Amino acid sequence: MISTIKAYLAQAKIGLKVGIKYRFHFIITLITVPLSLIIYYFLWQAIYLYTGQEIIRGFTFPALIQYYVLSMIVGFFVWCDVDKWISQDVRRGHIITMFTYPMRFMWQHLAFEIGINSLGIILQMIPVFLIGFLFFGLSVAPAFNFITFLISVILAFLLAFFISFNVGLSAFWLKKIEGLRRVRRTLLLFLSGGMIPLTFFPVWMQYASHFLPFEYVRYVPIKIYLGEFSTLGVFGQLGLQAVWIVLLYFLSQAIYKRAFKQFAGAGV
Amino acid sequence: MTNAIHVKDLKKTFKTHKREHGLLNAIKSLVKRDYKIKHALNGVNFDINEGEIVGFIGPNGAGKSTTIKALSGVLYPSSGTVNVLGYIPWKDRVKYVMHIGVVFGQKPQLHWDLPPLDTYWLNKEVYDIPKKEFEKRLKYMIKLLDVEEIVQTPTRDLSLGERMKCKIIAALLHNPKLVFLDEPSIGLDVIAKDKLRDFILDVNKKFKTTFIVTTHDMGDIERLCKRIIIINHGVIVYDGPIEKIKKEYLTHKHLDVKFNKLDKKFRLKGCKVLEANEYELKLELDTKKQTVKNVVNHLITDFDVADIIVQDPPIEEIIQKIYKEKRK
Numbered sequence: 001m002i003s004t005i006k007a008y009l010a011q012a013k014i015g016l017k018v019g020i021k022y023r024f025h026f027i028i029t030l031i032t033v034p035l036s037l038i039i040y041y042f043l044w045q046a047i048y049l050y051t052g053q054e055i056i057r058g059f060t061f062p063a064l065i066q067y068y069v070l071s072m073i074v075g076f077f078v079w080c081d082v083d084k085w086i087s088q089d090v091r092r093g094h095i096i097t098m099f100t101y102p103m104r105f106m107w108q109h110l111a112f113e114i115g116i117n118s119l120g121i122i123l124q125m126i127p128v129f130l131i132g133f134l135f136f137g138l139s140v141a142p143a144f145n146f147i148t149f150l151i152s153v154i155l156a157f158l159l160a161f162f163i164s165f166n167v168g169l170s171a172f173w174l175k176k177i178e179g180l181r182r183v184r185r186t187l188l189l190f191l192s193g194g195m196i197p198l199t200f201f202p203v204w205m206q207y208a209s210h211f212l213p214f215e216y217v218r219y220v221p222i223k224i225y226l227g228e229f230s231t232l233g234v235f236g237q238l239g240l241q242a243v244w245i246v247l248l249y250f251l252s253q254a255i256y257k258r259a260f261k262q263f264a265g266a267g268v
Numbered sequence: 269m270t271n272a273i274h275v276k277d278l279k280k281t282f283k284t285h286k287r288e289h290g291l292l293n294a295i296k297s298l299v300k301r302d303y304k305i306k307h308a309l310n311g312v313n314f315d316i317n318e319g320e321i322v323g324f325i326g327p328n329g330a331g332k333s334t335t336i337k338a339l340s341g342v343l344y345p346s347s348g349t350v351n352v353l354g355y356i357p358w359k360d361r362v363k364y365v366m367h368i369g370v371v372f373g374q375k376p377q378l379h380w381d382l383p384p385l386d387t388y389w390l391n392k393e394v395y396d397i398p399k400k401e402f403e404k405r406l407k408y409m410i411k412l413l414d415v416e417e418i419v420q421t422p423t424r425d426l427s428l429g430e431r432m433k434c435k436i437i438a439a440l441l442h443n444p445k446l447v448f449l450d451e452p453s454i455g456l457d458v459i460a461k462d463k464l465r466d467f468i469l470d471v472n473k474k475f476k477t478t479f480i481v482t483t484h485d486m487g488d489i490e491r492l493c494k495r496i497i498i499i500n501h502g503v504i505v506y507d508g509p510i511e512k513i514k515k516e517y518l519t520h521k522h523l524d525v526k527f528n529k530l531d532k533k534f535r536l537k538g539c540k541v542l543e544a545n546e547y548e549l550k551l552e553l554d555t556k557k558q559t560v561k562n563v564v565n566h567l568i569t570d571f572d573v574a575d576i577i578v579q580d581p582p583i584e585e586i587i588q589k590i591y592k593e594k595r596k
Contacts, residue, residue: 003396010393014379014386021381021422097377099342100370102362102394264337264344264358 008111015115026123033072033128037136040068057199062137067197069132070222076124077153078160078217082109086168087177113161145227148234152221155241160217162248172259192218213244272446272478273316278348280309280334308334310502319476323493331502332482336448340370353445366395369439373451377435378423384434385419388441395442409437412467428455449481453488465491500591517586521560523551525567526575536566
C-alpha cells in the first residue's frame with residue numbers, strides 16, 4: 001500500500017518536473033490575466049452605465065469584477081488536458097507502452113495532472129490573487145469561506161479531471177476527438193459560469209444546470225468564496241461536488257474497462 | 269531449468285474493415301461496412317526456459333508482434349493458454365507487468381521532456397526497488413553502456429541510438445525475470461550495436477534474465493541467440509537451435525576469391541560462378557557435390573591467388589528458403 005502511494009507520488013513529481021520545464025508557459029499565461037480583466041472591466045462598466053442600474057442579475061459592478069477575478073483563479077486551478085494526452089497516445093500507438101507499465105491507467109494520469117497543476121498554484125493562482133487584491137478590488141474572504149473555497153476548488157479540479165478523462169477515453173473508439181474536446185471545453189466554459197455568471201441565463205437553464213456537473217467546476221467555488229451560501233448550504237454544495245466526482249469516477253471505470261478490452265482485442 | 273513461458277494453441281482473430289480505395293468507396297463505407305476476418309495467430313505453441321535468449325523472427329505481418337502483445341499482457345487472445353512466470357498476462361495486468369521488462373524500439377518509453385535519470389527514479393518507486401540495489405544496478409548499466417552523461421540530458425535531445433540504450437536501462441532496472449526486446453537495434457550504429465549485444469549477454473549471464481528478441485537484424489540473432497523461433501502466417505514454422513537451421517539449409521558456401529591476375533577460365537564441378545572479372549571471382553559452392561578443400565586446392569595450384577574468403581550465405585536467405593518450403 002505504502003509502496004503504491006509512493007509510486008503515484010513519484011509520478012506526481014514527474015508531472016511537477018515537466019511543469020517546471022515549462023515554467024515559462026505558466027508565467028507568460030499570467031500576462032493574459034490583467035488583459036482579460038481590463039476588457040471585462042470596461043465592457044461591464046459600459047453596460048452598467050448604459051442601463052443605469054446598480055444591480056444586474058444580483059451583481060453590483062464591483063461584485064461582478066470580483067467574480068471574474070475568482071473565475072480566473074479557479075480556471076487556472078481546474079485546467080486539465082488529460083483528454084488531449086490520451087488521444088495523442090492512442091493515435092500514435094504509444095498507449096501500448098503505458099499498458100506495459102505497472103500503474104493503473106487512471107491514477108497514472110491523475111497523479112501526473114496533480115503534479116503539473118501544483119506548479120500552477122504557485123506560479124498562477126497566487127499571483128492572480130495578488131493582482132485581484134491590489135488592482136481589482138477583490139475582498140479578503142472570511143477564514144471559513146476561504147478554507148471551504150480551497151476544498152471546493154480541489155474537488156472542482158477532480159471533477160474537471162474526470163470530465164476530461166471520460167472524454168479522453170472515447171479516443172479508444174473515435175481516435176480523433178478534437179471535436180468532442182471542443183464541445184467539452186465550450187460546455188465547461190459556458191455552463192460553469194466562466195463567460196458570465198449563471199444568473200444571466202434564463203431560469204430554466206439555471207435550473208437544468210444544477211443537474212449537470214459543469215457549474216460545480218467553477219461557479220460553486222466562486223460562490224462559496226463570495227459567501228453566497230449558508231453554512232449548511234456550503235457543505236451541501238461540497239457534497240454535491242463529491243457526488244459528481246464519485247459518479248464520474250465509476251463511469252470512467254466502466255468506460256476504461258471497455259476501452260482496454262477494445263484496445264487489447266483489436267491490437268493497435 | 270524452470271519454465272518461464274508456456275504457450276499452447278494460442279489463437280487470435282481480428283475483424284477488420286475492408287474498403288476499396290477512392291472517395292466513392294469511402295462514402296459507401298459510411299453506410300455499409302464489409303468485414304474481413306483476419307487470423308493473426310493460428311495456434312501457436314512454444315515453451316521458453318528461464319535464462320534463455322530466444323530470437324523471435326518472421327516477416328512483416330507474420331504474427332510476431334501479436335504474440336509479443338499477448339505475452340506482455342496488452343492483448344486478449346481469442347483462445348489458447350499462456351502462462352508467463354506463473355501469470356496469465358492479460359489478467360491482472362498491473363501485477364503481472366511488475367515482473368517483466370518491455371522495450372519497444374519504435375515507441376517512446378522515457379519522459380520526453382526530462383532526462384532519462386528522472387524516469388529511472390520514477391521506476392525505482394513504481395517497481396519498489398530498494399535504494400541500494402537500484403543504485404548498484406544503475407551504476408552497472410550506465411558503465412556497461414557508457415551513458416554517464418547521456419542519462420542526464422533531456423530525452424528529447426538524444427539521438428535514436430542513445431535513447432534506445434536509455435530505454436533498455438529503464439526496462440531492466442527492476443531486475444525483471446523476463447524481457448521483451450522489440451527491434452532493439454533500430455537506429456544504432458555498428459559500435460553501439462556491439463555494445464548493446466555484449467550488454468544483453470552480460471545481463472543474461474549475470475542475472476539469468478530471459479530475453480525474447482524480435483528483430484530484422486540477423487546480426488542480433490547470430491550474436492545473441494542459441495535458439496530461434498520463426499513464425500509465419502500465424503504459425504510457428506521453426507523452433508530450435510540456430511545451428512540446426514544452418515546445417516539443414518546451409519547447403520551452399522560463398523567464395524570470394526581475389527587474384528593478382530586471372531588469366532584462365534575457372535570451371536569446376538559443383539561450382540557456380542556468380543561474378544567474374546580480371547581480379548575477382550565470386551563462386552557459389554554446393555557442398556553436396558564438391559568440397560571446399562578441393563576448390564581451394566584447385567585454385568591455389570592452378571591460379572595466381574591473392575586472397576580467398578569462404579562464407580555462409582546470410583541468414584535472411586535461409587529464412588526465405590524456409591518460408592518458401594512451408595508455403596508449399
